[in-house]
Amino acid sequence: MTDQRHCYAGVDWASESHHVFLTDGDGRKIGERVFRHGGEGLAEMAAWLMATSGAIEGDEIQVAIEVPHGPVVETLMERGFKVHAINPKQMDRFRDRFTLAGAKDDSRDAEVMASALRTDPRCFRLLAVADPVVIELREWSRIAEDLSAERNRLTNRMREQLWRYFPALLELENDLGAEWLLDLWETVPTPDKVARIREATIAKLLKRHRIRRFDAARVLDILRQPPLKVAAGTTESASAHVTTLIARIRLVNRQLKQAHHRLDGLTASLVAAAETEPGQKKQHDVEILASLPGVGRIVLATLLAEAFDALQRRDYAALRSLTGVAPVTKRSGKSCIVVRRQACHDRLANAMYHWARVAVQRDLRSRLKYAALRSRGHSHGRALRSVADRLLAVACAMLKTGTTFDPSLAAQKSAC
Known part of the structure; x- marks a missing residue:
């Protein structure tokens, strides 16, 4: 069931103009307009959504968009709208509801996003205002x-x-x-x-x-x-x-x-903020992640910058997908094929590769896991992805308990 109190908007963004489609809780069209990109155009978009929908507060309007960042998203979030992001690949599948011929235009895409958000909100990701330091x-x-x-x-x-x-x-x-x-x-x-x-x-x-x-x-x-x-x-x-x-x-x-000096300063500022605001988990996360074997300046900064939301939720499944270490299983009848995940964040995937590579050199358990996988015939990249998968699981467990990595404890477990 849909919430009758909410309105749903789809925004098909572009470099010069943005197409907006607005529906009510039953999926009936309320309005549709195109706004030019710029301060005046985006402010007019927010005002039009409020006036056309009759909403009193911005959070009564649910907005769907493909891009999870940028001036359009920031403008809407600043005014209190609940903005949800969807993967373009999923968006392409939702488009098939409206046309089987593969037709595509800005108006239809905006309508598809508004409709999909109303009927399938679980497929969208609610965006939150990011920390300025992040x-x-x-x-x-x-x-x-x-x-x-x-x-x-x-x-x-x-x-x-x-x-x-x-x-x-x-x-x-x-x-x-x-x-x-x-x-x-x-x-x-x-x-x-x-x-x-x-x-x-x-x-x-x-x-x-x-x-x-x-x-x-x-x-x-x-x-x-x-x-x-x-x-x-x-x-x-x-x-x-x-x-x-x-x-x-x-x-x-x-x-x-x-740039490296600035990265060190920003990560240090996140740690220092824990003394004044101990309730914010993200500050202590820096020390926990930095204690893991194989995590250096670049890997740490990339994890905090590109996977901040998933780290805050301690969402192991989301981190596996974002970083590309979760395999993709394709099963049909008697056929079962497991392939590498290509739909991932390239910068996070590269960071995980180097994290695992260095961990194999510095951490005994990672080295043993890598050697076991190679002995079974797996490739270098496949073995490193499995090592990275284990490191992510360890990181999430440490973040949940609020403890840093203890190499002596890891050595004792390896000896058992």
Whole structure:
């Protein structure tokens, strides 16, 4: 049964305009309008919903939308509307109720969402106003990821140029964005410069950057290998290209360092808030998650930023689906196939991969589970997803009890 006191609205959002369809509790159409995107248009949308529905309070109107974030959602939530999100794939299935031919337009989509929210509210997810710190943490986490990807692109291009004329430099460091290697290249950008450089100059550079894994003599031995014979102009053009790349790599290094510093500050602020507001569970969650093996700065920030709601509910099933570690079973008659879940959050799936990968190196029980799965013929990725699944279960149990990870207890259980 539907609640006769509520009205239901479907919002088909777009970049320039938003189509809104409004129905009453019985599914009868009340109104339909298109609003331009912008402060004035969104304010007009909220006012129109209140006036057309005759609602006194915003929470009397249930709004359905596909995107769970953005200015449309924030405007409606700020004015008290109950906003519900639905997966676009589910939305596509609900559309079949209205058309079997596969027709699609903005008006129909808005009507489909309003109708589905009225009849199948369990398929929607009620959105809540996010903590401002979490919003900022999410943005800085994504900034750090973008900067890391940009850094990889630039260092790969630098590797290609060095391979053309100075491959000896590639033997010194796998990370071509390391500051000491950038300084070294600027000191000896070509094999000809290496032949004339003094050992004391290299020693001073290594000491400044605290490089102790090899000395200046070893560096010069590597760099003074017989150089490549290249065409005239190749060395000059390639070194000019590297000069432009280094300037950008240094900028990205500074920005990435700033992003990491900001992530540390935001996660620390969540922990500090527990002293003033101990009733807020999310503050203590940071310490609990950070205590787990394999959880570092990036994984912790990604979990808090992208799975905040599920972590607050301690919803293990939702976390498994969001992170992609829950397998998908396809059963029909005598056929039963289990495949990897593709409908997941890409950033969370990537974070879980690295969490499990590091946990296998640091945690005995994770390492034993991984080895057992590999011995049974499972692939590396499949084994890591199972390790990540166990880690999520452990994390949810710890969050429910409010306890941090105890490695000694885990070792005792492994010995039993």
